[in-house]
Amino acid sequence: xxNVDRETLRQxxxxxxxxxxDIPLPEARFTELALRVFAYQFAHNPPYAAYCRxxxxxxxxxxxxxDIPAVPTAAFKEVALVAxxxxxxxxxxxxxxxxxxxxxxxxxxxxxxxxxxASLVPTFEALVLPDGVRPPxxxxxxxxxxxxxxxxxxxxxxxxxxxxxPDSAWFAGQGGFERARLTTILRTHEREAxxxxxxxxxxxxxxxLEELRAGEERxxxxxxxxxxxxxxxxxxxxxxxxDDVQAALTELLGIPESHQINEYGMTExxxxxxxxxxxxxxxxxxxxxxxxxxxxxxxxxxVDPESLAPVPPGQTGIxxxxxxxxxxxxxxxxxxxxxxxxxGGFELxxxxxxxxxxxxxxxxxxxxxxxxxLQV
Amino acid sequence: MTLDGFWLPGLAPADVTAxxxxxxxxxxxxxxVLTPESLARxxxxxxxxxxxxxxxxxxxxxxxxxxxxxARLADxxxxxxxxxEAALPAVTGYAPEMIRLGLDRMVADWGAxxxxxxxxxxxxxxxxxxxxxxxxxxAGAPRAGxxxxxxxxxxxxxxxxxxNVPGVAVTSLVRSLLVRAATxxxxxxxxxxxxxxxxxxxxxVAPDLALALAVTYWPGGTTExxxxxxxxxxxxxxxxxxxxxxxxxxxxxxxxxxxxxxPRYSFGIVGREALDRASAPPLAQTxxxxxxxxxxQGCVSPHVVYVERGGEVGPEEMAGLVAGxxxxxxxxxPRGRLSPGEAxxxxxxxGAAEFRAIAGQDVRLHTGGGTGFTVAYDADPAFAPxxxxxxxxxxxxxxxxxxxxxxxPYARWLQTVAVGGIPADRLEPLAEAxxxxxxxxxxxxxxxxxxxxxxxxxxxxxxxxxxxxTDLEPPQR
Numbered sequence: 016x017x018n019v020d021r022e023t024l025r026q027x028x029x030x031x032x033x034x035x036x037d038i039p040l041p042e043a044r045f046t047e048l049a050l051r052v053f054a055y056q057f058a059h060n061p062p063y064a065a066y067c068r069x070x071x072x073x074x075x076x077x078x079x080x081x082d083i084p085a086v087p088t089a090a091f092k093e094v095a096l097v098a099x100x101x102x103x104x105x106x107x108x109x110x111x112x113x114x115x116x117x118x119x120x121x122x123x124x125x126x127x128x129x130x131x132x133a134s135l136v137p138t139f140e141a142l143v144l145p146d147g148v149r150p151p152x153x154x155x156x157x158x159x160x161x162x163x164x165x166x167x168x169x170x171x172x173x174x175x176x177x178x179x180x181p182d183s184a185w186f187a188g189q190g191g192f193e194r195a196r197l198t199t200i201l202r203t204h205e206r207e208a209x210x211x212x213x214x215x216x217x218x219x220x221x222x223x224l225e226e227l228r229a230g231e232e233r234x235x236x237x238x239x240x241x242x243x244x245x246x247x248x249x250x251x252x253x254x255x256x257x258d259d260v261q262a263a264l265t266e267l268l269g270i271p272e273s274h275q276i277n278e279y280g281m282t283e284x285x286x287x288x289x290x291x292x293x294x295x296x297x298x299x300x301x302x303x304x305x306x307x308x309x310x311x312x313x314x315x316x317x318v319d320p321e322s323l324a325p326v327p328p329g330q331t332g333i334x335x336x337x338x339x340x341x342x343x344x345x346x347x348x349x350x351x352x353x354x355x356x357x358x359g360g361f362e363l364x365x366x367x368x369x370x371x372x373x374x375x376x377x378x379x380x381x382x383x384x385x386x387x388x389l390q391v
Numbered sequence: 392m393t394l395d396g397f398w399l400p401g402l403a404p405a406d407v408t409a410x411x412x413x414x415x416x417x418x419x420x421x422x423x424v425l426t427p428e429s430l431a432r433x434x435x436x437x438x439x440x441x442x443x444x445x446x447x448x449x450x451x452x453x454x455x456x457x458x459x460x461x462a463r464l465a466d467x468x469x470x471x472x473x474x475x476e477a478a479l480p481a482v483t484g485y486a487p488e489m490i491r492l493g494l495d496r497m498v499a500d501w502g503a504x505x506x507x508x509x510x511x512x513x514x515x516x517x518x519x520x521x522x523x524x525x526x527x528x529x530a531g532a533p534r535a536g537x538x539x540x541x542x543x544x545x546x547x548x549x550x551x552x553x554x555n556v557p558g559v560a561v562t563s564l565v566r567s568l569l570v571r572a573a574t575x576x577x578x579x580x581x582x583x584x585x586x587x588x589x590x591x592x593x594x595x596v597a598p599d600l601a602l603a604l605a606v607t608y609w610p611g612g613t614t615e616x617x618x619x620x621x622x623x624x625x626x627x628x629x630x631x632x633x634x635x636x637x638x639x640x641x642x643x644x645x646x647x648x649x650x651x652x653x654p655r656y657s658f659g660i661v662g663r664e665a666l667d668r669a670s671a672p673p674l675a676q677t678x679x680x681x682x683x684x685x686x687x688q689g690c691v692s693p694h695v696v697y698v699e700r701g702g703e704v705g706p707e708e709m710a711g712l713v714a715g716x717x718x719x720x721x722x723x724x725p726r727g728r729l730s731p732g733e734a735x736x737x738x739x740x741x742g743a744a745e746f747r748a749i750a751g752q753d754v755r756l757h758t759g760g761g762t763g764f765t766v767a768y769d770a771d772p773a774f775a776p777x778x779x780x781x782x783x784x785x786x787x788x789x790x791x792x793x794x795x796x797x798x799x800p801y802a803r804w805l806q807t808v809a810v811g812g813i814p815a816d817r818l819e820p821l822a823e824a825x826x827x828x829x830x831x832x833x834x835x836x837x838x839x840x841x842x843x844x845x846x847x848x849x850x851x852x853x854x855x856x857x858x859x860x861t862d863l864e865p866p867q868r
Contacts, residue, residue: 087742374688
């Protein structure tokens with residue numbers, strides 16, 4: 016087994032991330048880095064190594080990054096998937112509850128926040144701020160102080176600090192959504208024609224838009240304003256059509272479709288994907304399909320839901336991610352999210368963990384609800 | 392070929408301006424796009440047909456008609472049965488073998504012997520549906536005045552179906568017709584075929600009675616159409632989740648009753664008395680079958696089987712036996728198609744179990760080559776829901792009496808407890824505890840997937856709750 020020195024590898028990765036989003040990463044170089052990250056994890060992440068051995072995979076035998084065993088997201092709920100000592104974690108990001116009870120949440124140990132920050136900042140810059148503006152970040156997501164477990168809060172905290180203009184602020188404190196304060200700041204920017212960037216979960220936007228509609232209130236946010244939403248609507252118990260929200264964002268906030276950017280990320284990954292449309296527009300690229308793109312050090316693979324083997328481009332399957340920024344956990348993560356490879360990226364077709372029963376048996380999330388109610 | 396997924400008496404050709412169709416490969420299903428006005432005409436037509444015909448038909452004749460319709464669907468050579476066998480795999484995703492087995496078992500519930508058992512089980516004297524009869528409970532009572540009893544069903548029962556388990560909807564329609572209700576069935580997207588075929592069968596064998604039955608599909612939550620049915624129905628039978636239930640409940644007409652059959656779950660218990668070398672393998676086969684039937688989608692399908700320690704065959708070995716039996720079933724009773732989400736959920740559940748093992752928990756996975764079946768032995772006795780589609784948890788207990796405590800948190804949704812190898816003297820206290828917790832039914836593994844026609848469906852009398860009673864106490868001179 017190659018002896019992989021973490022410091023060397025870490026520095027190469029940081030250099031790669033800092034060189035930026037636009038520097039192409041040749042396939043051979045990605046493969047080489049992925050296999051070294053894998054070898055490092057195989058040596059230092061015992062549960063992951065056990066998982067790989069059960070599949071007969073050891074680093075020496077691998078030549079293709081696509082063959083790196085991917086762990087299901089459920090694995091983060093069962094064991095500490097850390098390459099290194101979990102006790103040295105600087106933070107632990109947690110997912111929401113699961114059917115195994117509210118305590119069984121996925122945990123992503125953050126040993127080295129610098130890697131996380133080095134990946135997320137240039138990605139956001141390239142895809143959400145491709146025009147180089149630095150608008151204030153107005154967040155409908157709780158601040159890291161209010162939600163220390165949330166990778167999303169942490170991410171927005173870093174973005175506000177590194178890329179946010181003055182007036183960046185949080186509007187989802189412990190007292191709930193501070194709508195009046197947000198309205199005031201938006202009106203000021205509207206008056207002064209200074210663009211803003213509003214960030215929130217898809218559900219938070221849908222709720223806010225509903226309130227705006229009910230109150231017959233609307234904004235004409237200045238040109239260059241944008242929103243970043245994340246998470247989708249599935250599992251929220253509400254029927255929201257993404258198209259309706261898109262239209263409402265234009266109608267009630269004055270934000271054109273091109274400036275509505277959906278983020279696709281997960282607690283288990285340090286790197287994120289975003290809609291490519293604003294970047295395409297700024298670069299004068301037209302006619303590209305609607306798609307998600309990520310940094311060169313993050314790759315998506317669409318696999319067959321039954322066999323888990325890669326499917327040809329264009330065919331629907333479930334998404335697997337290989338993220339070099341996950342140096343200290345597991346780089347390959349298998350999701351339950353549906354997607355399809357398209358030229359230059361992939362299309363996200365649905366995030367529906369735990370397909371609902373087709374018959375009359377109780378759904379797993381109903382067991383979860385019962386467990387929550389009774390605190391078992 | 393186009394198959395009519397509806398039976399709508401009173402609908403004139405001029406009422407139909409548009410059709411909705413669903414492609415099923417070789418065939419297509421079609422429904423007329425109803426308007427509130429056209430549905431109202433159907434409701435008036437079946438209500439009138441009830442008053443004129445169904446309400447005046449003796450119970451015995453209704454039983455004969457339903458029996459004859461069931462016979463059509465029971466006969467492998469009958470065109471309606473052949474249509475069912477061809478369309479149901481495409482529409483539900485179940486394998487053709489599963490559909491044939493399911494049809495054979497469900498159709499028996501609609502035959503005369505089953506219906507007569509149901510009537511006897513639910514009414515003190517089934518003749519009360521035809522005329523005033525002496526209260527059997529009054530016989531021999533001291534000094535009591537004579538009492539006569541008469542039972543009536545609803546004028547219009549509106550059934551809203553859910554899920555894709557074939558036959559469940561037809562059973563509901565049959566119960567409703569048996570108590571002489573004009574019956575309107577809104578089929579589920581998952582299984583819109585069999586209720587329509589049953590209506591076509593009834594229309595051929597008993598055309599007058601079939602005029603009191605209407606069946607069709609529209610997308611759930613089409614409130615304008617639901618309003619027409621809800622304004623007219625004095626009984627509403629709802630299958631499906633809490634949301635559709637709550638939505639319909641708000642819109643009932645005053646005095647109407649709502650009978651709900653929401654999603655439920657089941658599990659199994661194996662006692663050490665069946666865990667000897669000779670008895671364990673056949674029991675494992677029966678358990679595997681209970682898991683395989685309708686790919687675990689039914690509310691009577693077990694999520695977990697608790698196996699008692701102390702037998703010759705331990706819980707862990709039993710897990711291997713059940714897995715072997717599921718492997719054997721893959722050819723004879725293949726699993727149906729999975730959606731991408733379902734396949735992904737299976738891998739996710741397997742991965743979670745595997746990492747529990749890696750983390751040092753006593754967990755062992757038994758799988759075949761593909762996603763066909765999974766048996767996960769887990770020494771942690773805490774109840775764990777299955778992702779279904781032939782994924783079974785096997786968990787050990789020191790004594791069968793310990794099981795109830797593990798399911799108490801979810802007891803309000805408990806349907807059937809399948810049992811094996813528990814002798815009567817041990818079963819009785821266990822059954823008492825499970826009954827007190829909320830179980831609706833306790834049955835052997837072989838019977839668990841197929842509740843008898845007269846079962847207390849979700850713990851209630853399915854005919855009795857449709858009825859209203861008139862007591863006649865003739866004045867003493």
